[in-house]
Amino acid sequence: MSMKEITDFVAQFNASILLDGSRIVRNRNRYYLLSKKLKQQVPKGFFYAGAYLGAVKGASFFPSFLLLAMIAERKANKLVIDKKTAWLFICGRDIFQQGILEGNNLKKGDYTLILNEHNECLGFGKIMHNLRGAPDAKKVAVKNILDIGDFLRREKRQSRRQQPSSRLQGSDRKPHKPTHK
Amino acid sequence: MSGKEFFVNRYKKLGWIYRQVKLKQAIRINTMNANRDDVAERLESLGILLDKIPFLEDGYWITKTKFSVGATAEYLLGLYSIQEAAAQIPVTLFTELEDKTVLDACASPGGKTVQLANLMNNSGVIVALELKQRKMFALVNQLERSRVTNTAVYNMDAKEASNLNIEFDCVLLDVPCSGNYVTDKGWFNKRTSEDVHRNARRQRQILTEAVKVTKDDGEIVYATCSLEPEENELNIDWAIETLNVKVEEINCHGEKALTNVFGKELDRSIEKCKRIWPNQTQGFFVCKLRKKV
Numbered sequence: 001m002s003m004k005e006i007t008d009f010v011a012q013f014n015a016s017i018l019l020d021g022s023r024i025v026r027n028r029n030r031y032y033l034l035s036k037k038l039k040q041q042v043p044k045g046f047f048y049a050g051a052y053l054g055a056v057k058g059a060s061f062f063p064s065f066l067l068l069a070m071i072a073e074r075k076a077n078k079l080v081i082d083k084k085t086a087w088l089f090i091c092g093r094d095i096f097q098q099g100i101l102e103g104n105n106l107k108k109g110d111y112t113l114i115l116n117e118h119n120e121c122l123g124f125g126k127i128m129h130n131l132r133g134a135p136d137a138k139k140v141a142v143k144n145i146l147d148i149g150d151f152l153r154r155e156k157r158q159s160r161r162q163q164p165s166s167r168l169q170g171s172d173r174k175p176h177k178p179t180h181k
Numbered sequence: 182m183s184g185k186e187f188f189v190n191r192y193k194k195l196g197w198i199y200r201q202v203k204l205k206q207a208i209r210i211n212t213m214n215a216n217r218d219d220v221a222e223r224l225e226s227l228g229i230l231l232d233k234i235p236f237l238e239d240g241y242w243i244t245k246t247k248f249s250v251g252a253t254a255e256y257l258l259g260l261y262s263i264q265e266a267a268a269q270i271p272v273t274l275f276t277e278l279e280d281k282t283v284l285d286a287c288a289s290p291g292g293k294t295v296q297l298a299n300l301m302n303n304s305g306v307i308v309a310l311e312l313k314q315r316k317m318f319a320l321v322n323q324l325e326r327s328r329v330t331n332t333a334v335y336n337m338d339a340k341e342a343s344n345l346n347i348e349f350d351c352v353l354l355d356v357p358c359s360g361n362y363v364t365d366k367g368w369f370n371k372r373t374s375e376d377v378h379r380n381a382r383r384q385r386q387i388l389t390e391a392v393k394v395t396k397d398d399g400e401i402v403y404a405t406c407s408l409e410p411e412e413n414e415l416n417i418d419w420a421i422e423t424l425n426v427k428v429e430e431i432n433c434h435g436e437k438a439l440t441n442v443f444g445k446e447l448d449r450s451i452e453k454c455k456r457i458w459p460n461q462t463q464g465f466f467v468c469k470l471r472k473k474v
Contacts, residue, residue, distance in 0.1 A: 033330075035306075035330065035331060037305060037306050037331075038306055038331065038333060041282060041306050041347060042306065042308065042333040042347075043345055043346065043347075045335065046333045046334060046335055047317055047321070047334045047335060047336050048317075048320075048321040048324065048332075048333070048334040049332070049333040049334065050330055050331070050332075050333070051330040052321075052324075052325050064325055065325060065326070066325060066328060066330070069328070086254060087254065090254055090257065116254065120254075120258050122254065122258075148254070148257040148258060148326075149257065151257050151322060151325075151326050152251075152252060152257070154318075154322060155319070155322065158318050158319075162315055
């Protein structure tokens with residue numbers, strides 16, 4: 001099974017990651033890294049398993065936040081941003097140079113992980129201009145590509161998708177429908 | 182039979198006087214991802230005031246917050262989960278979880294699955310089952326956010342768990358139930374005694390399958406957020422009589438479960454189960470069963 005999509009994605013951050021190919025499983029368009037125990041014990045047909053690494057859609061690879069956190073533990077392109085910038089980044093905003101605390105040696109076109117002051121990975125972005133030199137308050141320094149606010153946006157998208165069916169359930173509401181905590 | 186009066190009278194016969202309870206929001210720190218004190222400190226610096234839940238190691242009540250605790254960076258990074266206080270109890274009752282093979286039979290939305298992974302420190306294997314396709318998304322979103330890596334999720338009915346051909350050391354049965362009025366404002370208008378009986382029958386089917394897939398001497402934790410004895414004490418009484426299980430002593434928040442329900446004497450060992458009437462938490466019932474060798 002090819003892991004090229006994953007290794008190519010990781011390489012964009014000037015990083016490399018050692019993954020045991022025998023423990024990577026592709027399920028539909030999604031890649032999972034299974035522990036030895038999971039690999040041994042768990043039968044096929046799962047919906048989700050182990051460490052979700054990302055999904056392939058067309059020619060693009062969409063990483064999971066677990067994969068980004070794994071890359072962040074290694075030597076890779078990283079920017080540390082301040083508290084306020086971190087909050088705006090999570091809300092889907094791009095990064096201006098004033099908010100960057102560390103890691104100004106990246107050049108235009110590079111991909112970089114975005115870390116908060118606690119060195120936790122919040123997502124990744126693309127450098128829009130060389131970060132050396134005086135900051136330009138009006139210019140976007142890093143374009144937001146993916147941030148952890150996506151967990152909330154996914155839920156919103158999903159509940160919007162489910163609305164028509166929940167309306168149907170409402171009109172055909174059965175009083176005995178069990179509640180789940 | 183239905184309606185508020187009907188249910189409130191039942192509770193009175195069981196020895197509890199109904200009262201309205203305002204549910205306190207609670208969180209649980211995911212200690213596999215962060216240090217408990219650090220997270221508490223970070224949240225307090227954001228203006229989220231916490232109060233340690235006395236009967237839980239990792240649980241805190243939210244006493245004051247200006248914004249949703251489900252929209253902080255700390256939440257999105259999986260440093261904590263939003264989980265009602267009583268609902269945090271069942272997972273803590275297993276004797277030993279590290280490196281074990283665990284079944285979470287009715288897993289969505291995944292709060293307890295994450296708690297299991299947390300207490301297992303992502304070791305061993307969790308098999309999480311969820312029957313409803315539409316609930317799968319919330320479950321896997323929760324697992325990815327909380328950085329759970331030891332779990333396999335199946336879109337499967339708990340009543341068919343034996344099809345997986347896995348023997349489990351521990352089984353969590355957080356079974357679908359009638360719920361209670363604290364978490365559902367329209368509860369009294371929706372429920373009937375027939376619903377309760379229907380849910381109880383389904384819970385017995387799940388219990389039967391759970392015993393089938395549990396190793397000898399393995400543990401089953403059974404929990405509901407229902408106040409109705411048919412889904413709680415009466416089901417456990419039935420399990421003791423019918424299935425190869427015994428009730429184990431547990432040491433947690435709650436009072437002794439009932440051993441006399443509407444005049445029917447139940448097995449004495451049922452008093453080892455815990456019943457939580459709504460007060461500081463929602464209503465809850467929890468017990469630990471051991472499969473006899």
